[in-house]
Amino acid sequence: MIYQRKAYERLLQWKQQQGRTSMLIEGARRVGKSVLAEEFGRREYARCLLIDFSEAPTEVFDLFLHQRHDTNSFFRYLFAFYAFQPVERDTLIIFDEVQFCPQARAFTKQLVKDGRYDYIETGSLVSIQSNVKDILIPSEEESLELNPFDFDEFLWAMNEKPLADLIQDCYRHKKPLPDALHRKAERLFREYMLVGGMPQAIHAYITDNSFMSADQVKRSILRLYRRDIEKYGAIEAKNIAAIFDEIPAQLSRHEKRFRLSSLKKGARYQTYQTAFFWLADARLINPCYRSTDPSIGLGMNMEQSAVKCYMADTGLLITHAFSDGTITADSIYRDILFGKIGLNEGMIVENIVAQQFKASGHKLFYFTKPDEETRKSRIEIDFLLPEPYENAAGHYRISPIEVKSGKRYSTASLDKMKTIYGKHIGTEYVLAPKPFASQGDRVQVPLYMSGIL
Template structure:
């Protein structure tokens, strides 16, 4: 039996998604788990296999031998022999309806993915595929994409999962209760949650850095782990972004610079004065499809059908993990003491850093982990000031005052305690009946004023 890379075991919300698939599908579909490199896909699936099945086989197609590949190539018409050979090769008995076969890093061997249709129809065992870059065009050339796949994206740990990793389950529960009851936490607990959120902002949600921090609270070690991941992503660009790797690298390198601006929209002129979205759209797609970034597109006309109003020429490009953004934005220091000092200064607000960049990226990360596609709204009308506004995020959500029908909830992110809310006021006035609950996510405690809810930053994952 192959083993996955040595990732730490953490409590992940994705585990429940796997359980639901197993119980509901009963072998009628395979589950495809996508996600960035080092986000913990293999570890999660192997943990699930160990707990929920009598036996399992994990086939890592990034390292597997040609002999195993030949089993897939040569035995597709004889499933009895195919399963016998797999069982013998991995020295693992297979039990009908109680064994799981895992196709790990399946993008390295598309033939196996094409075989899923036949295996699911056979019905003897369950199948999970994992991979990054799995849907990029060069990884599906020449194969028939199986319709018997359910897709699931595994994101970096959200703030609640980070609290679980630190043994702060009671605080995580208190935050959820406070959000659902719309009652603020006591001041001391609010301060503790806010401080832990700042730690999460620096560490991020990639499993290895989180496990390092939980074990050592050593920011230098955390930073080393994050920089290895960033190096891995750069190597992936060179390896997989064939023909446009220079454009992908240019976009990737400028993400911190673009997010540090007031409006945070990606300005293509920063790449080249002649740059056009039609020339760089593939680069933005590649980064998003590899789950390295969370792209947030402008909705030209905000209503619950946000996808229909998507303006792909205007976007904000967030890092999928805020901890990686921190390491990307700040050059590596010389020695461990330098790295720890930089992190401590950011943690305690002693270093001049763009808090708005980190706060907005963090909220984007939480919303994406909660399953939202990301949209924002902006309007600039020089002749009508009441129509000039910028709304950070738009969410379709049930609205109690409209009998729980879907409305657009505008979300504004504030990184400081002193701010204005003119854009929210203008948005509500202009779009009126389309607008549901309005949210301000800020460093202060929870409060409510009519249909506007002010949430502390540590509740962004609750939305």
């Protein structure tokens, strides 16, 4: 079950630096970190040693605790224990699940300086206090965030790389796909929304051609996440679980901003701030914060307590939404696929766009402006992205983005946004299940192209 990942190219670039840093691959559990690291080691090095700290014996932990003063002795004992023969300057050593041995992560500073071998670490929850306590994070460590499969990677796994390339080419040349291929891309994107981007779920779907098989995998992943919350959430476990369980209900609301009052009357953000951080660090959610000023430097005007809490994987969101049953029937998935069931499609579509933006490296911000008389939102913009604006000599402007789940829609918020904040606004985007089209500064982009923005 080896699928092509975009992160592989990033690892190749790192390897060309010839051992000047270690590489930490971060990501949610079951997102494919270990598989990527092992495949990279197998293909790009003469020898590869994987040390899995989630199951390593005490003797291995003792080496990292007591032999760091002498790298020669450390290597002799380590290689003898694993009966491993390295090739100098052509060996990769993988510290898998490094969060279970923080001392190994700190030790990479000396190992990189030693220069004989290359090092990749993989881990989840690597930033929580218990996993960085009493260690110095090495400055020689780079990091790579591995997200669930984006739509390109899903198409590659489905043997649809020519279609993926055509979608990229059409966006680059600002033209729509031919009708038949547009319909095919839309169908595959809807399948991607339902299956999600977790490698095991995709593999189950491809192997069995069954949404139900993918659903079984996703339920096992959600159970794993719940166990992690109970085991590693410490005193915040109750709050973390409460937020996690509430995500589908919150996203099904029109505004989608997470309302803490649904958890407890009078709840304040300060009480749950650590829980939100834990979920974000575990890569279980993609938080999207309200920016109070739609201008360059969105993070400087971020209202942290006004957050939309998207799930990191949309396929998991759908299974999570139906978690009251032991399994989600294949027929329910197909009804969702063909729009025959009353699930809030806006929730799914907005979540998948957030997922694509996150995979493309964007930080997530939204914007609302209430009417001063009614106090209801007069402007609601789903996402804000800074990007070069052609009509401003390539200088950065803010691109407001509205996400539509249906083919009929209005653009009242975009119209008002341009009128009020014109000098800050660049290209305006409407992401909808319709072909590519543009008129002036406004561009209609099919949902399957959202990852290209």
